[in-house]
Amino acid sequence: MTSQAKRPAAVLGTGQTHHRAKRLDVSMPGLLREAIDRAMADAEVGWADIDAVVLGKAPDLFEGVMMPELFLADALGANGKPLLRVHTAGSVGGSTALVAASLVQAGVHRRVLTVAFEKQSESNAMWGLSILPPFQMPVGAGAGGYFAPHVRSYIRRSGAPEEIGAVVAAKDRRNGALNPHAHLRQPDITVESVRASKMLWDPIRYDETCPSSDGACAMVLGDEAAGDAVPGGAAWIHATAMRTEPTTFAGRDQVSPQAGRDAAAALWRDAGITDPLSEVDAAEIYVPFSWFEPMWLENLGFAEAGEGWKLTEAGETALGGRLPVNPSGGVLSSNPIGASGMLRFAEAARQVMGRAGDHQVDGARIALGHAYGGGSQYFSMWVVGSRKPGD
């Protein structure tokens, strides 16, 4: 059993909505179509070209609709076609793209539409996350409260200076100002202003946290012939990886989970990358709280353990640096939870297609899309390139 059976697959086009706290101007079907119509126009395909649809989003309680793919079938153009619905917590946008890719890689379909969304304003996400089931330890602190101890542990372990989180936040929000779709666009934000913002969950400050957004992201994926036909070049999928571990158990490393390290090792191996820092040109990494940039740089193998913050501090993760991280503004600028992972994957594709507009990384040929979810336990990632694997 070998990967020879795997067929080439590529991103043919991407689309996303404008991300806002409340998209009161559109219904759920309208929100999805905003992203889908843009992705299909970008890919230059019509409905007859789409063989299957794969939809992802985070918990159904967020919108109050059980299995919303069912009522969305009309808006998704899925009637009479196969429709799959993926849910892997916060990593779902990434794993949804990977399921769509596997439909092409397995030789089942030629072109697949994949879309992920969250319309958080339809309900209260904190409520959705706070229902206390019996026999489970209540966290009662939201995502920030859950992750703050991990961040504090990272700082203690690595000896990172305390302003690193603010460096990331200021960078990502300034990048977001270059992205017309971003929810938060703050060209004038500074490290000092971030550090002056309110402390929410020590050591995480207000300006170091992601917003709560309504939004959607879509991509059209295709086989080798479809990829070859993309004007200006498709984004070819070089490798994919997913790994999962339990939320809690004695000895679990919540600062750098083994599931993330294992997924990254498999990803780089399959992509033929031996030195990620020098071989990857741009990285869209799932950073909902600013300190996760240095944490994931280490978990992904861009830096040795305890060294990730040095890349951030030296400006190497800024646009123009050695490894621009989140040129789109990232999750810190827009966070429609179910779509956030797919946005990372789509932004990586846009970079290697040369379609990233004002946040384009010059000459980007290899890019990473990364997502994580649950209690830092679900990981999903891909490497895309401007050339076909092996070329």
Place this chain on the structure above:
Amino acid sequence: MPDVAVIGFAQAPNVRETPGTTNGVEMLVPLLAEAYQQTGLSKRDIGFWCSGSSDYVAGRAFSFIAAVDALGAFPPIHESHVEMDAAWAFYEAWLKIRMGEVDTALVYGFGKSSAGQLRRVLALQLDPYFTAPLWPDSISIAALQARCGLDAGLWSEKDLAEVAARSRADAAGNPFAQFSGSAGVAELLDTPMVADPLRRHDIAPVTDGAAVVVLAAEDRARDLVERPAVITGIEHRVDSPELGGRDLTRSPSTAAAGRAAGAEGVEVAELHAPFTHQELILRRELGLGAGVRINPSGGVLTGNPMFAAGLARIGEAAKRILAGTARRTLAHATSGPALQQNLVAVLERRD
């Protein structure tokens, strides 16, 4: 592209209520042990894991995360989840083996319907802007569908009772069935309506349960079991959610999936029909003639664990090939109101 085969199937007893936590993942633990025992595989031999379940049935967000604990997912595993019946998780696992990424996979589904009021919970699958606010529950919608067929002369109340009587009689041979019975058609027709024209026997029971199916690339499968059930076709389709916009007496998605999967010539068909009249719709759409043995397990009318029942149909269809009692079988799974979404798999013994 390697062909893929089913090599193991385990299911929990179908019961009205289990004593465990609301997500019901405890039901999985003995099933995993049984699946390993059947296939000779261990946890570390599994290349890919995929599950189907529902947060709304469990009444909380991210309910599937608890199942990762039941698996003992450390060292970390390659895993995914669909918020659908686990028959669609089975489809995702089939893809992973077809594309050559792994050569074994374990698929599981679980649902504890007793944690809430199922017929009201399922009303939340409807369009939230126009339909769900009217709270048409799942049984009422099925009753509308049954009435459409009665009015069109496609079936009679007696036809429906015959489906129920056969299912209950067959369930007597299935130790996992929630209930079985020997009541005749006349006796069943003498019972009161629950939602006109549906009587108690026309409606699948509310069930807690779980199922596990193990898959392998065909070459690997032959090393592990004597008679792997090779998947020769698997397809799924969805229809419009607009209840007033489609002919409820038909299921075009089932017909299209059946054609694409190659439904002709099967000896046994396990159909996921939670209402008696839906079995008649499915038989017609799949072109299953009088010679095809329908639901020898008793079907979901005698035990319907949400999000595991479709996968269990695949397991039941595979079981007959694994046991050497059939050569070509069909499994069907459904999702959504009034048979909106349907999956068909055809399994074969290859010598």
